[in-house]
Amino acid sequence: MSKKSGIITVTMNPAIDLACTVPDFTPGAVNRVTTCQTDAAGKGVNIAGLLRKFNLPVTVTGFLGSENALVFEKLFKDKGMVDAFIRVPGETRTGIKVLDPKKQTTTDINFPGLSPQAGDIEKLISTVDRLAENSAMVVIGGSMPATVCASVMDKLVAVIKSRGAKAVADTSGSALDAAIKAVPWLIKPNNDELSDLVGRPLKNIKDLVREARHLNRTGIAQVVVSLGSRGALFISENEEFLARPPAIEAVSTVGAGDAMIGGLVAGTALGLSFRDRARLATALSAATVAQAGPSLEALGAARTLEDKVLIEPINI
Numbered sequence: 001m002s003k004k005s006g007i008i009t010v011t012m013n014p015a016i017d018l019a020c021t022v023p024d025f026t027p028g029a030v031n032r033v034t035t036c037q038t039d040a041a042g043k044g045v046n047i048a049g050l051l052r053k054f055n056l057p058v059t060v061t062g063f064l065g066s067e068n069a070l071v072f073e074k075l076f077k078d079k080g081m082v083d084a085f086i087r088v089p090g091e092t093r094t095g096i097k098v099l100d101p102k103k104q105t106t107t108d109i110n111f112p113g114l115s116p117q118a119g120d121i122e123k124l125i126s127t128v129d130r131l132a133e134n135s136a137m138v139v140i141g142g143s144m145p146a147t148v149c150a151s152v153m154d155k156l157v158a159v160i161k162s163r164g165a166k167a168v169a170d171t172s173g174s175a176l177d178a179a180i181k182a183v184p185w186l187i188k189p190n191n192d193e194l195s196d197l198v199g200r201p202l203k204n205i206k207d208l209v210r211e212a213r214h215l216n217r218t219g220i221a222q223v224v225v226s227l228g229s230r231g232a233l234f235i236s237e238n239e240e241f242l243a244r245p246p247a248i249e250a251v252s253t254v255g256a257g258d259a260m261i262g263g264l265v266a267g268t269a270l271g272l273s274f275r276d277r278a279r280l281a282t283a284l285s286a287a288t289v290a291q292a293g294p295s296l297e298a299l300g301a302a303r304t305l306e307d308k309v310l311i312e313p314i315n316i
């Protein structure tokens with residue numbers, strides 16, 4: 001394996017997802033849980049999980065609360081991810097989902113996140129700097145804790161690039177804005193995130209393509225704009241197309257974006273062409289939407305969808 005073959009994922013605001021089923025959930029009453037599942041999650045962690053399914057070497061970093069790190073440590077060990085998370089005092093946030101199969105409702109209860117301080121942020125930047133030296137790609141995924149200012153994003157992208165690794169940023173709002181300033185290698189905003197970025201609603205393909213091309217011209221080599229069930233626009237200097245997913249029965253869209261990033265990053269690591277990466281990413285995200293959980297269960301079955309992805313030219 002070459003020296004720069006590793007992949008790093010950075011998750012500054014991970015979460016423990018607690019999904020519990022409560023038939024007839026009633027606020028203000030005593031409610032009984034019938035089934036419950038706890039998962040260590042967060043964009044970078046989910047993406048790392050998908051990359052491990054391809055047997056790619058992955059190191060995970062970001063901030064983790066020292067008081068409830070066990071569920072993450074178990075996942076890292078079980079899945080063979082190298083743990084380089086910075087431990088921060090306190091608890092990683094929990095997101096509780098109360099699923100009521102009778103009323104067909106989902107109630108979300110979200111805890112506040114960690115509060116990394118200046119020293120923790122410095123540690124993260126130096127960790128990414130050190131790891132990027134031996135890595136081909138670094139993916140920064142998800143939101144940022146309230147105490148971390150957006151400029152950390154462009155610092156991270158700059159550090160990654162200075163070490164000769166490819167920076168991938170999957171975030172939104174001011175964090176995406178900051179990442180773009182430092183010109184990452186790949187971004188994958190969805191329609192809303194791109195609209196937010198440019199400060200006006202982008203309602204048609206023409207507008208979206210124009211903005212994606214503009215970002216590409218600023219030096220972002222691959223600009224992917226995901227459009228939910230409509231697929232995604234893939235824009236690079238030499239190639240542009242729309243990849244349409246096969247028709248599937250949507251069960252849960254949770255994790256669609258992570259699967260798309262995972263597919264793009266895995267495809268790059270495997271040496272696939274831009275088109276084949278788009279096919280792979282689109283197939284993996286469609287397969288993720290067709291199942292209940294956020295992390296793709298059967299990679300083999302998902303890959304059979306690759307041939308069913310339609311690649312259409314952009315005639316604008």
Ligand SMILES: Nc1ncnc2c1ncn2[C@@H]1O[C@H](COP(=O)(O)OP(=O)(O)OP(=O)(O)O)[C@@H](O)[C@H]1O
Pocket residue numbers: 189190191225226227228229230231232245246248250253254255256257258260281282285286289
């Ligand atoms: N209903 C669907 N059927 C097939 N594929 C889908 C469906 N919804 C999403 N996808 C695939 O997943 C990709 C990413 O979805 P989406 O645009 O919703 O990302 P996102 O908003 O970033 O998601 P996330 O909330 O996970 O970050 C789409 O480009 C598409 O290829």
Ligand SMILES: [Mg+2]
Pocket residue numbers: 190257258
């Ligand atoms: Mg997303």
